[in-house]
Amino acid sequence: MGKITTRSPFAPDSLPALPPIAGVRFATAEAGIRYKDRTDLMVAVLDEGTSVAGVFTQSKTASAPVLACRKHLKKGSARLLVVNSGNANAFTGKKGREAVDITVDAAAKAADCGRHDVFVASTGVIGEPLDAEKFAHLLDGLTKAAVPDAFEAGARAIMTTDTYPKVATRTALIGDVEVTINGFCKGAGMIAPDMATMLAFIFTDAHIAPKALQALLDAHVETTFNAMTVDGDTSTSDTCLLFATGDASARGQEPVTKADSKKLKAFSAALHDLMADLAIQVAKDGEGLSKFVTFVVEGAESEKAARRIAMSCANSPILKTAIAGEDPNWGRVVMAVGKSGEAADRDKLSIWFGEHCVAREGERAAEYDEATVAAYMKNREIVIRIDAGVGRASSHVWTCDLTHDYVSINADYRS
Template sequence: MAVNLSAPQAQDLHPVPGVRIGVAEAGVRKAQRKDLTVFLLDEGSAVGGVFTQNRFCAAPVQVCREHLARGDIRALVINTGNANAGTGEDGLVRARATCIALARKLNLAPEQVLPFSTGVIMEPLPLERIVAGLPAALDDAQPGHWLRAAEGIMTTDTLPKAFSRQVQLGGKTVTVTGISKGAGMIRPNMATMLGFLATDACVDAALLQPLALELAEGSFNRVTVDGDTSTNDSFVVIATNQAGHAPVRSLDSSEGQALRAAMMEVARLLAQAIVRDGEGATKFITVRVEGGRSAAECRQVAYAIAHSPLVKTAFFASDPNLGRILAAVGYAGIADLDQAGIDLFLDEVHVAEKGGRRPDYREEDGQRVMKKSEITVRVVLGRGSAADTVWTCDFSHDYVTINADYRS
């Protein structure tokens, strides 16, 4: 069960003018399951995207990168059940054929379509089922189908993930709505996740790619479930330019900062929802590292903690075996780290100071915190003023069960 995460309600998700979404059951892997989604973007929309850093990237990721470089994206097509990864040249042919099929129905060029796939790796993409399902997805296209889309991109997720916010820009109400999926193979750079974030804000097209990178860096690149980087990670940012205010030409302007803050809030909620719904997760854990010489150094330590199976299983058991956290700090790779400068906190409980157990720390206090469903681990390195934060979850018996049974 997801950790303090509820299913979104359709009425809470604001439609984004310029975006229509259709969902169909194409039988990609299983019958009677929403597994094919199309996004239709009005002319004048701008798109940016961030993709996996796994060198063994899926065919749709390769095609997306090619098409985004050309610009003028007008449609997205997403299938679940099959990742079209590890499929060689045949996978590329099928990804491109999917774009061609949708483009023909919309009177577009194939390069104006972005394909996305998620699911089982190293199986041929069932192209004929996807193509056959496109008419139903197109017939279903409506501005208010964000919840249906969140359901249609799920794999091992237990809940759909979708959030929406509105902000005032230039006297106009601007909408930001997004969806994501992901529950396992989650770590930065990015994860086996898909994320789609749209706004009707008027934004200079040149800002979309740097904005997508910044949003990913502050959200999806700050989460980890199991430390595995997937083959299909994709995060797409869309601006339809229909809100009617003066265009945002700088993200550092007052309007740019307001828009960026609203979009970052939604992106972080989506990223954190993935951790809250991590496979078998029972606890949501914030790892905050302070007192580093750089933010990168703090992230390095935070991820050493967040990726540690020993730390994560201790959290599942509510076992305050906190030497595991200090050990992870020590092997994070900071060669000149002085253990005598390190302090460790669990929520408000001061566990260790100057590299050793705090004299007044009591294990029952640590266990009280470890039993909570939401926990903050705070490490102070004592070597600078930088800080950074990542979000993770525990490892449970169910994580193994889910991944052992995934293909069945």
């Protein structure tokens, strides 16, 4: 699935160690869904009483697993998560719904829980029927064999064109009780999240009611997962699920029922930080990338307008290819700002590449030096800052450049 010859230049030499979280266990298997000699099936077993929150793709061609998760989320409880890679089970009609039903029924039986307590996700090729019989019979054994210290194994099992697993961990105090938050996600291409990111799963032992958990997730999505893009294409399968097992109550944590509770201030900050970490990791593993790019927009009419301008830049192929070629072509930034549809004052527009001002108040900056800025463009991490000149609002977007390798990977994706 895509001929990837090299790892991302941002791939870490080692992954952070994710400590076990009370109330969640993992198991993986090689089900042969599409890949050979690698795990492609992951099960997360959750203690009874686990709360769940979720955000999903807004694609009008959402996958069968996304539709099932939306339905099950209404109950706010979870016991089992089943994820497969290699096949997205999207645009598969009746067969796709049947595959979900087979998976959910087998999982509910394995965990001895209701169907609404089972959440499913699939990632991979769109349009090919998923044969759930290939792995449904494995779910009982996996549920029994699941162990707490297998977050990395879970992250590896859900990868497709990713070149490394993306994991993160944080701790926070709720009252005087320390709780842990662990998360992992996958994604490298077809990345332009719309209320979620590709596949992201976050777990905590905190005792937080479903409605409060959902409010926290909703509050942080916009400035984390939705502030990241690789290629401007929103997947049919984008899913982000946040699970709270509640096991910290055994250590004295009082249950929290409202998202605006002062008790959740530190937890909320840690959750946001973890989600931002995962979003940046996705952008740093964009298919074929050579550079990680941050667009910062200031002087906009509103935060939403600033985000749209930043996204217009981050999703511009002609601008992203210039960055790949280490060309400080700030004219392409001007183009991307102009086509965003948001207000910008042409005669007040200013642009910086790193610390170097290249355009000031509607024209090339007097101090602009091509050689100096071209030297800056050789850095692996690039920051481009824009002042739209019409207000005081700001926002940011993380992305990567667009290289020949991106084309090769996606041209060969189904080969």
